[in-house]
Amino acid sequence: PICPPHSMTDRSTVRVSRRGGERWLHGHPWIYRSDVIGRGPPDADVVEVALRNGQPLGAALWSPHSEIRLRRLDDPGTPIDRDWWQARIAAAASRRTDLVGAPTAFRLVHSEADGLPSLIVDRYGDVLAVQLLSAGIETMRETILDTLEAQFSPAGIVLRHDASVRRHEGLSLDVVVARGRVPDEVEVSEAGIRYGVLPLTGQKTGAFLDQRDNRIAMRALARGSALDVFTYQGHFALHLAQHATGVIAIDQSTAALEQARRNEARNDGAPIEWREGNAFDELRALQKAGARFDTIVLDPPAFVKSRAALAGGLRGYKEVNLRALKLLRAGGRVLTCSCSFHVDSAAFMRMLGDAAADSGRRIAVERVVAQSADHPVVLSIPESGYLKGAILRAID
Secondary structure (H helix, E strand, C coil): CCCCCECCCCCCEEEECHHHHHHHHCCCCEEEHHHEECCCCCCCEEEEEEECCCCEEEEEEECCCCCEEEEEEECCCCCECHHHHHHHHHHHHHCCCCCCCCCCEEEEEEHHHHCCCCEEEEEECCEEEEEECCHHHHCCHHHHHHHHHHHHCCCEEEEEECCHHHHHHCCCCEEEEEEECCCCCEEEEECCEEEEECCCCCCCCCCCHHHHHHHHHHHHHCCCEEEEECCCCCHHHHHHCCCCCEEEEEECCHHHHHHHHHHHHCCCCCCEEEEECCHHHHHHHHHHCCCCEEEEEECCCCCCCCHHHHHHHHHHHHHHHHHHHHHEEEEEEEEEEECCCCCCHHHHHHHHHHHHHHHCCCEEEEEEEECCCCCCCCCCCHHHCCCEEEEEEECC
16 A cells, blocks of 8 residues: 655554664664564554664564565654655765766665665666665655655656565566656766666666776776677677777677667777677687687676575686686786675685686786675675676786
């Protein structure tokens, strides 16, 4: 049900264990089902949270069917009304005024990291793509949409509710144009590179905004022959082509490569050869052909989607990195990344060390990288950071 804004007087109170309360005291906004005392309200809502002894802890989103039952919003008794949403969203937007590359596509709200749990808002030109990822925040849908319209005057707002995490909340999966008009494609730019975003059908909410800072960094470092593996719609390749002499870009999706070719037509730069195929097979074929590259980008999809898949996923990461290192010329650079949350930075670096050892080459870590600045990582909320990577250089 869609509920009106909540005053401090009409909320239910959910009691939690001291262990659950301590998570909040240490800066993490979630309380799990196992730390909730009793059943709690039957419907999703905004609630007050207190310890067993009645000590108030704060206001929170309540999701009765989720493993994450409570997501902290603010201090006890705070009115979670339109003014609250306007102020919190405005504060998030104010932190995006100096992004590298003056992008017209960026993340306005990064959920828990911006104090707006389970809310994602991405801007693509004059279109907003929104995800409401918990049952609790779904109850605030109209208030949030009204606030976004009032603050940003978008041409349209699309709800990208096709994220599988909504199933854990008992919510439906769909894509709905909620306000205004949302076209099939929106042209955006970053650091002078133009590309088309598909806000209704593209990956995530339309594009991979979390790699923007790394695309701009690799553009500055690119030289010679370049290789972009898992190119998707060619965003890295377009940046590499500004300084490289030529680019090979690989993806197994026909539709993604068609969009990549349209994106290439929007920009100048070195020629890009788009290759459709399995990345592992294509890397083996390039190695067999004796190809060598001065600049390589590896931006694979998440190989590890659960803890149970960690060992197998790390083997996949190692193989693709080993093959890339064997294709790298002396002095060349490779940007390698993992967007798998369950692969932490330490495991990722160990994997790279193993791949470097097996390559028989001296490989230096030139720079450690992460997700773009509009996807902030809060130290007390490790779940806010998922993308990790490194720029490696072949010493010999």
